[in-house]
Amino acid sequence: MLVPMPSEPSGQTPPASSLPGPSLPTPLPAIAALPAYVPGARGDAAVPPIKLSSNESPDGPLPSVTAALADAGGLIHRYPDMAASELTARIAAHIGREPAHVVAGAGSVAVLAHLLQAYAGEGDEVLFAWRSFEAYPILTRIAGATPVTVPLTADARHDVEAMAAAVTDRTRVAMLCSPNNPTGPALTTAEFEAFMAAVPTRVLVILDEAYLEYVTDPDVVDGPAALDRHPNLVLLRTFSKAYGLASLRVGYAVGPEALIAPVRACVTPFSVSGPAQSAAIASLEAGDELVERAHTVVAERERVLAALRADGWSIPDSQGNFVWLAVGEDTGALVAHLGGQQPSILVRPFAGEGVRVTVGSPRENDALLAALARWQGRTG
Structure with a gap:
């Protein structure tokens, strides 16, 4: 049975909260409770950052x-x-x-x-x-x-x-x-x-x-x-x-x-x-060109790892195109420090655990190492 809406004085609209209507569909409880996938930060397009947050290749397509x-x-x-x-x-x-x-x-x-x-x-x-x-x-x-x-x-x-x-x-x-x-x-x-x-x-x-x-x-x-x-x-x-x-x-x-x-x-x-x-x-x-590119990234990874360890960082072995900084409760502060550089350096934080940093180009990696050295000097 259709129920007519109550009449309203001419020219007046009832508040949205007072309008009757059907309940909305609801997702399955397991879906509603899902945590959101957090992608790597992208930064401000107007001021391009050093983006080391998504484990992307530093090179464009062949x-x-x-x-x-x-x-x-x-x-x-x-x-x-x-x-x-x-x-x-x-x-x-x-x-x-x-x-x-x-x-x-x-x-x-x-x-x-x-x-x-x-x-x-x-x-x-x-x-x-x-x-x-x-x-x-x-x-x-x-x-x-x-x-x-x-x-x-x-x-x-x-x-x-x-x-x-x-x-x-x-x-x-x-x-x-x-x-x-x-x-x-x-x-x-x-x-x-x-x-x-x-x-x-x-x-x-x-x-x-x-x-x-x-x-x-x-x-x-x-x-x-x-x-x-x-x-x-x-x-x-x-x-x-x-x-x-x-x-x-x-x-x-x-x-x-x-x-x-x-x-x-x-x-x-x-x-x-x-x-x-x-x-x-x-x-x-x-394949040969891509292997060469991968070797270049590996060489940069090893350079970054060696430099960080020489500066006092304890870093697990990495076989990927990234390194892990297990800074625990200092994660937010480190991310803010890197984001405050000029240009800003974007990394992937895991709250309360640490920061994952993608191996970028030599120039990007040099900027990262300098910023982390400043962090060490500030917190050491």
Whole structure:
């Protein structure tokens, strides 16, 4: 039955709060309670900052990638290849697997979401170290599962023994971040194999290798080789970091066909755009140039680490394109200090824990080192 609105004197409008109306839709409680993902600060476009907050490549796209994007721009009125077939085949060849072992998506975060959609839900547990990549608990909750976190060791590494002990009958997925974002250490083969030996094969293990291209430690686990030993393992990788395609959103997972097929069923159709597919293919074809760029970043990382340690900073080993400053309760003050430089230096804070700083260009890194030296002088 429709109830007419009460009449109002001509020319008068009742206050909004007095108007009757239906209640609004409400989200599921688990979604309403989600913490917000905090991206790296962007700063004021009018006064460009030194942006070391998002683990981006300090270099622009390669000329061959720019050319591929220009060519793809003439086809944006067409839908892309829904399955990213050519890109998937190129990735498979790059890693030495079959195309059926690869699934691509709109960034590794999206692919991880699809993995959790396929393998975890209400009543299940998803295990990971903490602190680690902040999307892990958010995506776990969105999937309907319960996050189970295990603290890092004192030297900011995965505590694989404690993680294995935390596996229960409800554990469906375990996520390993190597190198660990935001602290930097990568899993050694010994650590990884100890964990895999202790975890039932019914548990899907995801090895997140977003920063793989910056790894130089020969003891770090070799993901593709590990696939041959472990039927419950999936690798997660991205084109956003070393390949410099952060804005285009391309990531992928690699694993046994039986594990990948359900993930492919969850991928949003056409989620990897045509230009993104073209740029990723061009990037794979420019492998030597990209390796050279990664080596340049690694050299800067080692220079920054050495300079900071010489200045008294205690910093965990980093195998990514970033360093971790565990300043605890001084996090806010350090961020404010760096933000007050000219130009301002943007970093990624984790309140009460520390600051992650991306390795930038030599000029940017010099500015960072000078600002941190001033901080040390002020607080020492």
